[in-house]
Amino acid sequence: MTAEQILFLVAGVLLLVSAVCVVTTRNLLHAALWLVAALFGVAVLFALLRANFLVVVQIVVYIGAIAILFIFAVMLTRRELRDTGRQTRKSWWLVALIVVFISVGLVLVAFGIPDAGRLPAEMPQDLDTVSRLGESLVTGQEYLLPFEVASVLLLAALVGAVYAASTSSKKD
Amino acid sequence: MMFWNDPIHFIETWFVDLFTTWGLSLQLATILVYAIGIIVLVVFAMVLDIFLVWVERKVVARFQDRLGPNRIGPFGLIQPFADIIKMVIKEDITPVGADKVLFNIAPVLAAMSVIILWAILPLASTIYGVDLNVAVLYLIAAGSLGTLAIIIAGWSSNNKYALLGAFRMVANMVSYEIPMVIILLIPTILADTMSVRGITDAQSGMWFFFLSPLAFLIFLVSAIAELGRSPFDLNEAESEIVAGFHIEYTGMKFGWFYAGELLHAFTFGGFMAILFFGGYGGFFGLEELPAFQWLTIPFIQAAVFITKAMLGYWVIMWVKYSMPRIRIDHMLAFNWKFLVPLSLVVLVNTAFVNRILAGASDWVYVLIMFGSNLVIAVVVVEILRAVGRRDRKAVATGIPAGNPE
Numbered sequence: 218m219t220a221e222q223i224l225f226l227v228a229g230v231l232l233l234v235s236a237v238c239v240v241t242t243r244n245l246l247h248a249a250l251w252l253v254a255a256l257f258g259v260a261v262l263f264a265l266l267r268a269n270f271l272v273v274v275q276i277v278v279y280i281g282a283i284a285i286l287f288i289f290a291v292m293l294t295r296r297e298l299r300d301t302g303r304q305t306r307k308s309w310w311l312v313a314l315i316v317v318f319i320s321v322g323l324v325l326v327a328f329g330i331p332d333a334g335r336l337p338a339e340m341p342q343d344l345d346t347v348s349r350l351g352e353s354l355v356t357g358q359e360y361l362l363p364f365e366v367a368s369v370l371l372l373a374a375l376v377g378a379v380y381a382a383s384t385s386s387k388k389d
Numbered sequence: 390m391m392f393w394n395d396p397i398h399f400i401e402t403w404f405v406d407l408f409t410t411w412g413l414s415l416q417l418a419t420i421l422v423y424a425i426g427i428i429v430l431v432v433f434a435m436v437l438d439i440f441l442v443w444v445e446r447k448v449v450a451r452f453q454d455r456l457g458p459n460r461i462g463p464f465g466l467i468q469p470f471a472d473i474i475k476m477v478i479k480e481d482i483t484p485v486g487a488d489k490v491l492f493n494i495a496p497v498l499a500a501m502s503v504i505i506l507w508a509i510l511p512l513a514s515t516i517y518g519v520d521l522n523v524a525v526l527y528l529i530a531a532g533s534l535g536t537l538a539i540i541i542a543g544w545s546s547n548n549k550y551a552l553l554g555a556f557r558m559v560a561n562m563v564s565y566e567i568p569m570v571i572i573l574l575i576p577t578i579l580a581d582t583m584s585v586r587g588i589t590d591a592q593s594g595m596w597f598f599f600l601s602p603l604a605f606l607i608f609l610v611s612a613i614a615e616l617g618r619s620p621f622d623l624n625e626a627e628s629e630i631v632a633g634f635h636i637e638y639t640g641m642k643f644g645w646f647y648a649g650e651l652l653h654a655f656t657f658g659g660f661m662a663i664l665f666f667g668g669y670g671g672f673f674g675l676e677e678l679p680a681f682q683w684l685t686i687p688f689i690q691a692a693v694f695i696t697k698a699m700l701g702y703w704v705i706m707w708v709k710y711s712m713p714r715i716r717i718d719h720m721l722a723f724n725w726k727f728l729v730p731l732s733l734v735v736l737v738n739t740a741f742v743n744r745i746l747a748g749a750s751d752w753v754y755v756l757i758m759f760g761s762n763l764v765i766a767v768v769v770v771e772i773l774r775a776v777g778r779r780d781r782k783a784v785a786t787g788i789p790a791g792n793p794e
Contacts, residue, residue: 273526273529276533281537289556
């Protein structure tokens with residue numbers, strides 16, 4: 218077993234344990250912090266795939282912005298941070314069944330891929346992945362249109378957020 | 390000779406050879422050497438931190454017309470060690486009702502968010518932890534971990550002042566991250582790379598400070614805000630919320646926050662040197678002359694880098710000890726209504742001029758780049774003056790400035 222495989226197993230276990238804790242812990246703030254741990258585990262997996270850009274973006278966007286907004290919203294809106302009552306619905310077994318089916322299906326699909334279980338090939342030292350990513354995002358033949366559509370969508374969300382926040386003061 | 394040109398690689402190969410002769414496999418030996426390297430780097434940063442405590446106390450004393458520590462050792466140099474002993478032997482209190490695990494994790498996370506920055510800090514062309522191709526973004530990512538540490542500290546203390554301090558800090562850091570991200574794109578555009586070594590090497594002829602002085606000023610302001618230092622120290626505003634997020638921390642747990650803050654300030658001084666002042670290089674081509682070949686020796690480069698970082702750190706201290714704290718609404722308005730639009734204008738200007746003058750000679754490029762920054766600065770000052778005049782006129786004519794409802 219190589220060091221890379223050990224790291225993968227450690228990160229995978231961290232990811233799964235924290236993902237389970239997100240939904241089982243009763244303290245909302247702890248749940249948000251377990252979510253941070255799970256997102257960090259995903260970042261480690263990206264790092265093992267040598268996707269440097271995705272690693273830092275995962276941390277900046279998901280941990281630095283989204284998780285912190287979650288925590289902020291929870292702390293500002295909830296008087297009681299501890300949830301009471303049942304944590305599961307009555308039909309939990311149905312969901313569990315669906316999850317098991319999907320997981321088994323995914324595992325079967327994963328084993329069907331010809332290169333499954335192989336370590337990623339060594340990348341050449343001088344390969345500049347960031348420039349390649351940037352070029353493919355702004356080159357017409359590649360992902361220019363999806364990229365621009367996504368930015369327009371985000372802009373619309375931004376304008377909507379500003380409008381939603383400002384209507385209350387306009388009424389006066 | 391090999392050691393003087395590439396010390397880290399020399400030591401690494403020496404240790405790997407040593408471990409493999411002891412019978413370890415090559416892979417295990419490499420992992421072991423890397424682990425030792427990480428520990429040495431962290432120890433170096435922490436030892437530097439001890440020295441920074443002394444520097445900070447001496448400099449603040451000068452600003453406040455005092456002498457500073459001068460009893461223990463020459464110039465009070467042993468004082469930080471006395472401070473550390475004091476902190477370590479103080480009673481370690483975890484408040485009743487605190488979230489014990491989170492309360493104890495927070496100081497470690499706060500110090501960690503600073504120390505991981507040292508992984509990408511190149512002390513010299515051959516002395517660095519790792520040469521990431523996304524180093525500029527890594528700087529932001531480490532900062533967001535610092536924000537997380539402060540939220541955890543503020544919340545887990547179970548103290549309303551701590552929580553208020555954490556809220557303020559998050560408002561501060563989340564908003565000042567935006568001009569910082571935008572401004573970090575400017576060295577990226579100028580150097581065509583996000584790697585800090587690439588940015589340093591791109592400045593061997595001309596510092597980016599001269600290409601975009603406005604970018605440096607915005608970076609300085611947002612770095613001070615990111616550090617939570619005065620005038621942006623609302624998170625620990627002593628006169629309002631006692632000590633903010635670290636009010637409940639005692640002994641060495643407080644020490645971690647304190648040490649982290651000092652090291653963070655120095656590290657940002659280092660990043661200022663790297664992004665705008667040529668880092669370990671930037672001698673304007675001097676090092677190519679035969680008489681100045683010695684400037685490329687790694688240890689000389691490291692000394693140059695530390696000097697530049699210290700100067701940046703000194704500027705941060707200078708601002709901290711000369712400015713009063715600003716009000717929170719002023720702080721947010723200053724960011725969203727002034728810094729963000731300005732940084733966007735500077736970014737667009739830099740990208741535009743950089744593209745148009747792609748083939749121009751160096752001197753034309755530098756002059757037009759600097760000139761365009763100057764034009765933006767003059768326009769901004771004129772706009773600010775007009776706004777200020779309008780506000781003063783509103784006060785003079787008695788029209789209420791706001792609607793008190």
